[in-house]
Amino acid sequence: SIILSRMGSHKPRGINAGRKLRNHRRVNKWASKPYKKSHQISKWKKPFAGASHSAGIVVEKIAVEAKQPNSAIRKCVRVQLKKNNKRITCFVPGDGGLGFVDENDECLIAGFGRKGHSVGDLPGVRFRVIKVASTSLLALWKHKKEKPIK
Numbered sequence: 323s324i325i326l327s328r329m330g331s332h333k334p335r336g337i338n339a340g341r342k343l344r345n346h347r348r349v350n351k352w353a354s355k356p357y358k359k360s361h362q363i364s365k366w367k368k369p370f371a372g373a374s375h376s377a378g379i380v381v382e383k384i385a386v387e388a389k390q391p392n393s394a395i396r397k398c399v400r401v402q403l404k405k406n407n408k409r410i411t412c413f414v415p416g417d418g419g420l421g422f423v424d425e426n427d428e429c430l431i432a433g434f435g436r437k438g439h440s441v442g443d444l445p446g447v448r449f450r451v452i453k454v455a456s457t458s459l460l461a462l463w464k465h466k467k468e469k470p471i472k
Contacts, residue, residue, distance in 0.1 A: 369406070374433070375432050376403050376404070377405075377431070378401035378410075379402050379429075380399050380400070380423055380426060380429055381399075381400040381402050383398075383399050383400075383420060384398050384399065384411070385398070386398045386444060388443035394443070397413075397419065397420040398444075398447055399411075399451065400412075410431070410448070411447050412429075412447070412450055413449070415450055415451070416463040419459060423454050423459075427454050429454045430456075431450070431452065432452045433448065433449060433450075434449055434450050457470065
């Protein structure tokens, strides 16, 4: 009856099973979401390097054409991040929002809400501008605050 209790456990047993068990555990750890989140290396290669927001300097203003079937020119900016000098394209929300953003301004960037994927009809734009010159872009757009002069 001792042998019957071990049957069907689907584990290698015995004196030489150590390597097999160790390798199996190493591979299957990655199925656990908390383990994967804390041990992944690829997040450090992304522009924000695991952070939710990042500060940067506006390098240039650009216009991005919307994908088909839409026809529009979306206002974006190229931003060089402070933490790792990577250059990313960021969407500037609001009608006339680009008027509040000048070149060489310091701005705060956040994701676009799809965990690193581009949103809607904007090809390759995965980030958006939140603050410009330490003032909320929404507050500037609603005329609640004025942009501080350098």
